Each structure stands twice: as structure tokens, then as C-alpha cells.
Amino acid sequence: xxxxxxxxxxxxxQYWLDHVDQLHDAIRKEATPEQAAALNPFFSHLREHDxxxxxxxxxxTFDRSRNHSLHLFEHLHGEDRARGQAMVDLLAEYQAxxxxxxxxxxxxxxxxxxxxxxxxxxEQAQNFMTDSVHVINYIAKNLHKNQSVYAEVMDAVxxxxxxxxxxxxxxxxxxxxxxxxKFGPTAEGLEPLLHQPSVQEVQFFRQNTHS
Numbered sequence: 001x002x003x004x005x006x007x008x009x010x011x012x013x014q015y016w017l018d019h020v021d022q023l024h025d026a027i028r029k030e031a032t033p034e035q036a037a038a039l040n041p042f043f044s045h046l047r048e049h050d051x052x053x054x055x056x057x058x059x060x061t062f063d064r065s066r067n068h069s070l071h072l073f074e075h076l077h078g079e080d081r082a083r084g085q086a087m088v089d090l091l092a093e094y095q096a097x098x099x100x101x102x103x104x105x106x107x108x109x110x111x112x113x114x115x116x117x118x119x120x121x122x123e124q125a126q127n128f129m130t131d132s133v134h135v136i137n138y139i140a141k142n143l144h145k146n147q148s149v150y151a152e153v154m155d156a157v158x159x160x161x162x163x164x165x166x167x168x169x170x171x172x173x174x175x176x177x178x179x180x181x182k183f184g185p186t187a188e189g190l191e192p193l194l195h196q197p198s199v200q201e202v203q204f205f206r207q208n209t210h211s
Contacts, residue, residue, distance in 0.1 A: 001030050001160060002125060006114035008042070008153050009070065012054035020046050035159060038152045045149045061150055067142040068150075073108040075135050075168065110136070114157065129161040137165030 004026050007016055016023075024043045028036045046054065062068050069075065073083045073090075091107040094100070099116050101107060113132070117125040140154035158165060 001027075001156070002114045002118035004030065005153060005157050005160075006111045006118065009114070009150070009157075010111045012046075012051055012058055014051045017046065017051060017054070031156065032159075035156050039156060042149055042153055057149070061143075061148055065142075065146070068139060068146070068148070070110040070139070071106055071108045072110060072113065072132060072135050075138060110139075110157075126160075126162045130163050133158055133161035133163065133165045134168045136161075138168040 004023060007023060010016070020043060027039055027043075031039070049057070062070050066074070073086045076083070076086070087107045090113075091101065094107065094116055097116070097120055099119060101112055105112055107113075113128075117128055136154065137158045140151060140158055143151035143154055
């Protein structure tokens with residue numbers, strides 16, 4: 001489910017849109033009957049639109065609304081310097097387990113995070129979900145408020161958590177340019193964060209946001 005949902009939340013590309021039927025079959029196999037039924041409208045959405053239309057909907061949904069952003073730490077830290085350290089820590093977790101993200105993708109991008117969870121042991125993945133479900137659920141609620149077709153997909157991600165989500169107070173400021181500048185490739189075309197000295201604890205949840 002981690003891998004399937006990672007694909008469904010990724011930017012629409014024809015190479016995976018050509019396999020919508022297989023993805024739908026996999027959902028029917030892996031999800032509960034209730035979850036599979038809830039996702040039927042989303043698969044209808046994928047079949048009813050061409051690649052360009054789906055890309056426009058995706059951009060309007062996730063890139064033009066901060067409340068829907070798929071960058072997890074944006075909701076937690078805004079432009080606070082703690083966001084940069086949190087991404088360094090998360091990238092170190094990826095690299096310690098053999099995953100090297102593409103240079104143009106920030107570590108806290110939810111589809112990348114879900115892809116990472118699909119490659120590790122289930123118990124480890126659930127530990128990460130325990131930390132991250134609160135912000136993912138925050139995004140899901142915002143998608144529901146806007147009646148987005150992606151809301152049920154995000155609900156399916158939330159359902160993978162072994163613990164219930166708690167209310168989240170999101171950070172008020174967005175500054176994606178600073179993060180892109182920090183985590184993008186260097187002038188030599190190299191990823192600046194490839195060599196971190198140690199793996200540190202990743203904090204997905206702001207303090208004093210739940211009881």
C-alpha cells in the first residue's frame with residue numbers, strides 16, 4: 001500500500017497512468033473493502049482525464065494551496081530553520097537504508113516518503129507513520145474541506161498508521177524557495193546533502209499540539 005499510494009500521489013505521468021488498471025487491482029487486493037470502495041471515484045477520475053488535464057488538477061491542488069502541500073515539514077516548520085535540519089535528518093534516514101532521492105526532490109515530499117516506507121521493514125515503517133500521521137491527516141482534512149478528489153487517497157495513507165492522528169497547528173509561513181535553494185544541486189551539479197555524518201531522530205510533530 002505504501003508504494004501504491006506513493007504512485008497515486010505523484011505528479012501524473014503517462015508511464016504510470018498506463019497502468020491504472022493494475023494499480024486499481026492492487027488496491028482491491030491490499031486495501032480493506034471500505035477503503036477500496038472509497039478510492040473508486042479517484043480511479044474513475046484518472047481514467048476520465050488525459051495526462052495534461054490530470055497534471056493541471058494536480059498542480060492546482062498541491063502546488064497552489066499551502067494547506068494541501070505534499071511537503072510535510074512545510075506544515076510543521078514553515079520557513080523556520082528547524083525545517084532545514086528536519087530535512088537533513090530525514091535524508092540521512094533515507095541514505096542509511098539505501099535510498100538516494102533525486103536531486104530535484106526534497107526529502108519531505110510525501111510520495112518520496114511513502115516510497116521510502118515501502119522499502120523498509122513493516123515495524124520500522126509503522127514507527128515513521130506514528131510520527132508523521134498527524135501532519136498527513138491535517139492535509140487530508142484540508143483536502144476534504146475543498147472537496148478534492150485526492151482526499152480519499154490521503155485518507156488511505158492515514159489509515160496505514162498504527163495510532164490515531166492528533167490535531168495539528170500548522171506553521172503560518174511558507175518559503176519554498178529557500179528550501180529549494182538549500183537542497184537543490186550545487187553549481188557542480190552535485191547533491192549538497194549526500195554525506196551526512198549520522199542519522200538523527202526525525203521529528204514530524206510540533207510540541208504542544210496535542211494532549
